[in-house]
Amino acid sequence: MNNLLIEKNNQTDDWWKKAVAYQIYPRSFYDSNNDGIGDLNGIREKLPYLKELGIDFIWLNPIYASPNVDNGYDISDYQAIHPDFGTMAEFEQLLAEAHALDIKIIMDLVVNHTSDQHPWFLEARQSKDNPYRDYYLWEDATADQLPNNWQSFFGGPTWTYDETTEQAYFHVFAKEQPDLNWKNPTMRAAIYKMIRWWLNLGIDGFRIDAISHIQKEPWDFEITDNQWAPFMNVSGIDDYMLELKAIFDEYDIVTVGEASGVSSEEAVAWTGNDGYVNMIFELEHCGRIGEPGQQKGSIPHLKDTLTRWQNSLADNGWNALYLENHDTPRSVSVYGDGSEKSAKALATLLLLMKGTPFIYQGQELGMINYPFRSIEEVDGKDTLYAYQALLEEQPELTSEEALTITMNWSRDHSRTPFQWNTEAFGGFSKTTPWLAVNPNFPIINAQYELQQPHSVVNFYKQLITLRKNTDTLIHGTYHLLLKNHPSIYAFTRQSDTETWLIITNLSTRSVTIDLSEELTLNDWQLILTNNQKLSLSHPLTLERFDALVYRKRH
Known part of the structure; x- marks a missing residue:
């Protein structure tokens, strides 16, 4: 046993090390005004449920003004609330009531890119000499000749040609999400001012979206084995991360980076005693096996990957633990068999490892994947793109076969509305929701499970209590x-x-x-x-x- 390690951890016993987090996808959590879309007042109404569950802080997916090309990750105004979710006054009321219950709230910080409807980009595309032009990444191009052949995460080129100025702009996600130019100090100053605005409002930290992509390789970088290498944890990113860290260190907050491309060995630099953030979400453990049309998570891969991260951060750094989120299918469908028992086994694994566990909404009920029957039921833009691409690449496939293959790993599985009770639409809303409710809501819902002593949600409550009351399960x-x-x-x-x-x-x-x-x-x-x-x-x-x-x- 490393006595020095335990002593050191006790001396730096940050609140977030003992905490259990709960991720809320606001659009699908609870609809208080019955327009089919979850909202801030809906979250506020359900705070007692979260308090009873035993969680300590909430991670809110984006609630900012947005055209919703990527469900809020395309932000058009960083300091405004999307009307679908409510108002700034309602957010401040949610924050105050959560704090009164000793529940903290962290926001999603999306600063790799903005929406193409953000005022900065609307100005930037007006002319090459516009003051905001250099807030983004532009290169000379033609409609037929782009600066390079890099591919975006959402499919298709990372460049979109703009006829007005006869240049192309860069985006690692959708073309409606132009990447910010982090080399521009004026742009960075504007971002830092916005960050401080939110922290001064009283929020408790950030989950920082796609942060490992803010530095890019030179445009002539040659891709070998990894097509995402030109914009994943590229050398030089530490300069920007240290500037962010300096701001974060001014406040008693928690910061969680979404850091794809950061290896377990490199994670110490990101999350150690002098790290940029308190913890990061790694994306390695979401391993997949099986033939096309099948869905199965690889247990050996899961075990090997999580163990490697546990060992790499054993003496310095901290893990953010998760099995599902808004970008993945339901873990009980991937690693389990959809049963209550498998949901409890996965909960045991998640809650008792070393790190801060993140429970995604509905995971504590054992919510499973949705049985999609047609492409018309799908919302995710990346899934729709993949479906069409599959039909073009394999014309012999039927629409049903293409749907099955595409939906195996669709993000829409985790975005179906939360199942509160046995009423219409699972009690999420009194009107048709923006995305269909899983038809199993009469047997998987919060109201029923809370009344059953051996339910999934009550098992989660037992695990959360056990973890909080056992120092060995936190620092051991x-x-x-x-x-x-x-x-x-x-x-x-x-x-x-x-x-x-x-x-x-x-x-x-x-x-x-x-x-x-x-x-x-x-x-x-x-x-x-x-x-x-x-x-x-x-x-x-x-x-x-x-x-x-x-x-x-x-």
């Missing part, structure tokens, strides 16, 4: 067991005073394991399980999606 070391087992994810969390043993069987089959070579098999107390109470034995048989949590005092 992590050690993986049975590294090469294809379906067992087992690990220990250890301090000077106790050891916790967490065992999950992430498969539909019963599995017998032998831990005798790695553990002394006595004096263990079973604390929590999603199955019958078992004594730790040699060998130990786990049924499908069993989750067992043991403690041994030293």
